[in-house]
Each structure stands twice: as structure tokens, then as C-alpha cells.
Amino acid sequence: MLIEAIDVKGYYSIPEGHVHAVDGCTLKLRHEEIVGIAGESGCGKSTFGKLLMGYDKPPLRMVSGIITIDGVNIYDIPRNERKRVWGSTIAMIPQYSMNSLNPTRKARNLIVDAMKEKFGSSVPKNEMIERAKGRFKDLGLSSTALDMYSFELSGGMKQRTVIAISTLLNPKALIVDEPTSALDVSTQRLLLELLYYIVKRKIVGSMIIISHDIASLRQICDSLCIMYAGKIVESADMEKMIEHPLHPYAKLLLDAVVTPEPEIRKRKLEGIPGAPPQLLRPPVGCRFSERCPYVMDRCKSEEPPYSEAEPDRFVACWLY
Amino acid sequence: MTKIFTTGFIGLGEKIVAVNDVSFNCKSGEVIGLIGESGSGKTTTARLILKLLSATSGQIFFKGKNIWTIPNREYYRYVQGVFQDPYSSINPVYKVRHLFSNTFNLFGEVSKSELSQRVDDALELVHLEPEEALEKHIDELSGGQLQRILLANSLFVNPDVILTDEPTSMIDASLRVIVLNVIKELSGKHGKLIMFITHDISQAFYVCDRIIVMYRGKIVEQGSAEEVVLSPQHPYTKRLIADVPKLKQKFELSIKG
Numbered sequence: 271m272l273i274e275a276i277d278v279k280g281y282y283s284i285p286e287g288h289v290h291a292v293d294g295c296t297l298k299l300r301h302e303e304i305v306g307i308a309g310e311s312g313c314g315k316s317t318f319g320k321l322l323m324g325y326d327k328p329p330l331r332m333v334s335g336i337i338t339i340d341g342v343n344i345y346d347i348p349r350n351e352r353k354r355v356w357g358s359t360i361a362m363i364p365q366y367s368m369n370s371l372n373p374t375r376k377a378r379n380l381i382v383d384a385m386k387e388k389f390g391s392s393v394p395k396n397e398m399i400e401r402a403k404g405r406f407k408d409l410g411l412s413s414t415a416l417d418m419y420s421f422e423l424s425g426g427m428k429q430r431t432v433i434a435i436s437t438l439l440n441p442k443a444l445i446v447d448e449p450t451s452a453l454d455v456s457t458q459r460l461l462l463e464l465l466y467y468i469v470k471r472k473i474v475g476s477m478i479i480i481s482h483d484i485a486s487l488r489q490i491c492d493s494l495c496i497m498y499a500g501k502i503v504e505s506a507d508m509e510k511m512i513e514h515p516l517h518p519y520a521k522l523l524l525d526a527v528v529t530p531e532p533e534i535r536k537r538k539l540e541g542i543p544g545a546p547p548q549l550l551r552p553p554v555g556c557r558f559s560e561r562c563p564y565v566m567d568r569c570k571s572e573e574p575p576y577s578e579a580e581p582d583r584f585v586a587c588w589l590y
Numbered sequence: 591m592t593k594i595f596t597t598g599f600i601g602l603g604e605k606i607v608a609v610n611d612v613s614f615n616c617k618s619g620e621v622i623g624l625i626g627e628s629g630s631g632k633t634t635t636a637r638l639i640l641k642l643l644s645a646t647s648g649q650i651f652f653k654g655k656n657i658w659t660i661p662n663r664e665y666y667r668y669v670q671g672v673f674q675d676p677y678s679s680i681n682p683v684y685k686v687r688h689l690f691s692n693t694f695n696l697f698g699e700v701s702k703s704e705l706s707q708r709v710d711d712a713l714e715l716v717h718l719e720p721e722e723a724l725e726k727h728i729d730e731l732s733g734g735q736l737q738r739i740l741l742a743n744s745l746f747v748n749p750d751v752i753l754t755d756e757p758t759s760m761i762d763a764s765l766r767v768i769v770l771n772v773i774k775e776l777s778g779k780h781g782k783l784i785m786f787i788t789h790d791i792s793q794a795f796y797v798c799d800r801i802i803v804m805y806r807g808k809i810v811e812q813g814s815a816e817e818v819v820l821s822p823q824h825p826y827t828k829r830l831i832a833d834v835p836k837l838k839q840k841f842e843l844s845i846k847g
Contacts, residue, residue, distance in 0.1 A: 310762035310763060310764060311762055454627045454628065454789070455627070455789075455791075455830060455833045455834055456829065456830070456833045458833070458835075459833040459835070459841060462835070462841070463841065463843060463844075466843050467843075482762065482763065483835070484763075484837075485792075485834075485835035485836060485837055486835045488835060488836075488837055488840065489835050489840050489841045489843075490843065512837055522764065523763060523764060524837075526763045526764050526766070526767045527763060527837060528763075528766070528767070528770075528790075528792040528793050528795070528796050529792050529795075529834065529835070529836045529837055529838075530791055530792050530795045530819045530820075530831055530834055530836065531836050531837065531838055532816075532820060533838075534792070534795055534796050535795065535796070535815070535816060538771065539767045539770070539771070539796065540767065541763075541764045541765055541766065541767035541768035541771070542764035542765070543717075543768065545732070
């Protein structure tokens with residue numbers, strides 16, 4: 271197991287109290303696995319991604335639970351020393367990273383900047399550039415791209431540059447947060463294929479992709495976790511999840527996915543009326559109970575445990 | 591009946607042809623999708639129809655009359671637009687009630703009691719509770735609620751035509767379907783012509799009767815939603831649809847990179 275996150279809780283401190291953004295999530299990532307974490311806005315998936323990195327910057331605080339990456343408990347390392355793990359053991363491509371490339375820097379200098387931040391001057395510049403050239407080549411970028419300013423790069427080339435920078439040290443695990451927002455359809459497809467490629471070619475060990483776009487996750491993830499109101503409600507092998515989701519929220523969410531496939535025209539899609547509970551003072555019992563079509567009395571007072579309903583398939587629901 | 595025959599140019603120093611020889615017809619009770627990626631000219635086309643821009647050549651007819659011969663106040667009783675990025679277009683401190691009364695002041699020829707009824711009807715059409723919704727401030731609304739309020743605001747005028755540009759961009763999947771169903775109802779049950787402008791061909795496939803695909807200012811394909819999406823003819827349309835991730839089939843993935 272490359273990453274083991276057990277019952278992780280991470281809260282944001284605000285004047286009114288604590289927002290229970292991630293409130294007891296368990297996830298395991300195997301070597302060479304691509305796991306998708308799906309959910310709607312506010313479910314806690316991005317926060318969970320940060321916590322998995324060991325990136326608990328105030329006001330976010332890791333409250334309880336254990337996260338081990340490659341056998342090392344990341345929160346045992348003092349926060350100011352965690353930098354040495356970032357980039358090499360675990361790396362992240364945050365949301366909107368394509369937009370965060372400094373347009374006035376050449377690609378080669380973006381790499382030098384990133385390396386300097388990690389290593390100071392201990393790695394000689396030309397060594398970094400050689401590595402970068404090799405990585406660019408792996409990702410289908412010519413080395414002339416290194417000399418281009420980032421504003422000169424196309425969307426696709428920017429993606430590859432960002433991926434090159436994040437994977438220079440061949441991290442064991444790469445977390446990608448909302449890779450496909452704000453891209454046109456064909457560039458999105460290219461990006462998904464590129465992410466698949468870097469795992470299969472062992473440029474990175476394993477990957478976690480966080481996204482609201484289930485159809486995109488379906489293309490390259492081996493398994494899928496669905497989050498709701500700070501908790502993982504179900505996780506399963508991707509094919510099984512798509513074909514037959516168990517948790518009522520997972521079922522309704524999958525039913526609400528719109529794709530250009532014939533089935534979509536044949537029926538009326540049903541959304542999910544209502545809204546998730548606020549997480550400042552989370553409700554008692556199952557957090558989906560207010561909107562659940564299968565709700566029972568028990569659901570309103572007792573929270574269902576996240577347990578193995580079938581081999582390798584976990585659900586948090588009293589129906590199982 | 592609305593007939594559209596448009597060619598528009600937008601000059602920014604150099605001549606940029608934003609909309610190039612675009613022609614199509616629309617009927618009431620239809621949902622027409624105008625699909626394209628950024629730079630396709632779909633938003634410009636919408637603006638031309640909404641009289642926010644004038645065409646360099648060509649004409650747009652509404653019920654047989656050239657739209658530029660219809661005074662704006664009258665035109666906007668029949669044709670309304672609802673745009674993306676709702677947060678930028680309204681004063682956030684307004685109460686929802688205030689928004690409706692502003693619209694009323696622009697178009698009102700209706701008694702106060704009828705006004706109140708019309709507002710309630712419009713809100714119910716978008717599945718919002720009038721008593722709750724009217725008292726909220728704009729900045730208290732979620733993206734989804736706001737987009738529905740804007741739809742209700744345009745409905746309140748009881749137009750024949752609604753143009754909506756990316757109406758579900760700010761909304762999560764579970765709520766998106768609810769808004770799309772409202773749009774379907776508006777044409778089906780209420781006989782309105784809805785022009786649904788989006789880059790998202792999946793949503794258009796669900797909601798639209800007909801789809802027009804635009805690329806770099808031109809129409810490359812049009813037809814019924816099923817024809818265009820399930821048997822696309824133009825290479826651009828084919829590629830666009832092939833690149834959309836689906837649930838039943840996966841992309842063919844190679845390890846060649």
C-alpha cells in the first residue's frame with residue numbers, strides 16, 4: 271500500500287468555530303493505481319487532497335487520523351520539514367495550475383525556480399535542465415519549448431510543462447486537483463491521456479485525481495471514491511461503481527451525469543433536490559438522510575459506519 | 591416564428607469575423623442548442639439576436655419583422671436574455687423582490703396584484719418557493735439559485751423567446767439536471783422558444799430538440815439533437831463528440847504518449 275489514510279479529520283478554524291470539511295475519511299492507494307475522488311462543491315475533496323499531502327496550513331488543521339505515505343507517517347514530520355517529501359515522495363498539481371505559470375518566465379526558468387525552491391543551490395543548474403529536457407521529451411515536448419515564454423505555450427503545452435515540473439523528481443504519488451476544469455473538450459481529453467501515460471510509463475508511481483467530473487474520471491481511474499459532506503460515502507472499482515452504485519447518493523449522482531450517449535434522450539434525468547448540510551455544526555446521523563429517497567428512522571439519529579459491503583467495496587449506509 | 595439570417599463582423603483594429611454567414615430558423619416550442627467552443631461565435635450570435643450588437647450584413651427577423659424595426663421596449667417583452675456569470679450582472683445587495691420590481695418598471699403594464707401573481711408563477715416555474723426566495727438578498731443565493739432567479743426574472747415578462755448562455759455553468763451536477771428540466775418544460779409545456787448556448791454538447795443533447803454547431807464563426811452542422819450527436823457528419827463535430835468522456839465507453843488509451 272503506497273498511501274494509507276485512516277479516519278482522517280481536518281477542520282478549518284473560523285471565528286464561529288470549526289468547519290468539519292473532512293470528517294472521517296479512509297482511503298488506500300496501491301502502487302500503480304489511479305484512484306478518483308469525486309464529489310460536488312463543498313464535499314471536502316480538495317481539502318482531503320491537501321491533507322493527504324501533509325499540507326495542513328492554518329486555518330486548516332489535521333485534527334485526527336493517520337496518513338502514511340510509503341510507510342512514513344507524514345504528520346510525524348514537523349511541518350517545516352515536510353518540504354523534503356514534497357515533489358519526491360508526494361506531489362500535487364493544484365487546481366488552476368495552468369493559469370499560475372508566470373507568463374514572463376521562460377519554461378526552463380520555471381523549472382529552475384521550482385528546483386531552487388526545493389533544493390536551494392545544492393543541485394547544479396545544468397543538471398536540472400538536463401533532467402527537464404528528458405522529462406519534456408517523455409511528455410512529447412521538444413526541448414525548444416524550454417526556451418519559450420509560458421505565454422507563448424498553447425494550452426496543451428502548458429499542461430505538459432506543469433506536469434513536467436511537478437513530476438521532475440518522479441514522485442511516488444501524484445495528486446491532481448480538478449485537472450479538467452476550464453479546458454476545452456479536446457485539451458481535456460489530451461490531459462487525461464497524459465495523466466494515464468505518466469502512471470503507465472512509471473514517471474509517477476500512483477495517482478489520485480480529484481474532480482467533480484465523473485465521466486472524465488471514468489476514463490482513466492481504476493477505482494472511484496465518492497464524497498459527500500466531508501465523508502467518503504462509497505468507494506469501489508470503477509466498473510462496478512458505474513454499473514451498480516450502492517450508496518443512494520452515489521446512485522443519484524451517477525444518474526445525474528449527462529453524456530452524449532443515446533440513453534440520455536430516452537429518460538428524464540432526476541437531479542437531487544435540496545442541498546448538503548452545512549459543516550460548521552454537522553447534523554446528527556447520516557448526512558445524506560434529509561435528501562435520501564431510502565431514508566429510515568435509524569439514519570436520522572445514527573451515522574452509518576464506512577464498512578466493507580463486498581470485497582474491496584466500502585459503503586457508509588444503513589441499507590448494507 | 592423567428593427567422594435569423596445573420597452575418598456579423600466585429601472589428602478590433604483588424605477585421606475579425608466573429609459570425610460569418612450564419613443562417614438558421616427557429617420555431618416556438620423548440621429548444622435550439624447553439625454549441626461551440628470559445629471563439630466559435632455563439633455568444634456573438636446571441637448578442638446579435640438580443641440587439642446588443644448590430645450585424646454588419648444580413649438580417650434578423652422576429653415573427654416576420656426585422657428586429658431593428660421593433661422598438662427595444664417592445665422587443666424585450668418578447669425576447670429575453672439570461673447570461674452566464676450571474677454574479678457580475680446584478681447588485682448583490684438587492685433583495686430578489688427588488689430585482690423583479692425593477693424588471694416590472696421596465697416593462698410593466700400590469701396591475702400590482704397581477705404583478706405579484708406573475709412573480710410567484712415565474713418562481714414556481716423554476717421550482718423556487720416564492721415566500722423564501724423573494725426575501726433573500728442576491729448575495730445570499732447559491733450559484734444555482736441565482737441562475738434560476740435570473741431565469742424566473744426573464745420569465746416574469748412572459749417572453750416568447752429566451753436566450754440563455756451557459757445557464758448551468760455555476761451549478762453542480764445534481765442541481766444542473768433540475769435547471770435543465772426547467773428549460774425543457776418552458777418549451778414543452780409553455781411553448782417558448784429557448785436558445786441554449788453552451789460549449790457542453792452533453793447538456794445540449796439532453797435538453798435540445800435541434801442543435802447548431804459553430805466553429806470559428808460559421809455553422810458547420812445542424813440538425814436534430816439525435817442526428818447531430820449520434821451520427822455527426824462534419825469532422826469537427828465528430829471530433830468534438832469523440833473527445834467528450836462517456837460512461838458506457840472509455841477512450842482508447844495508448845501508452846505511447
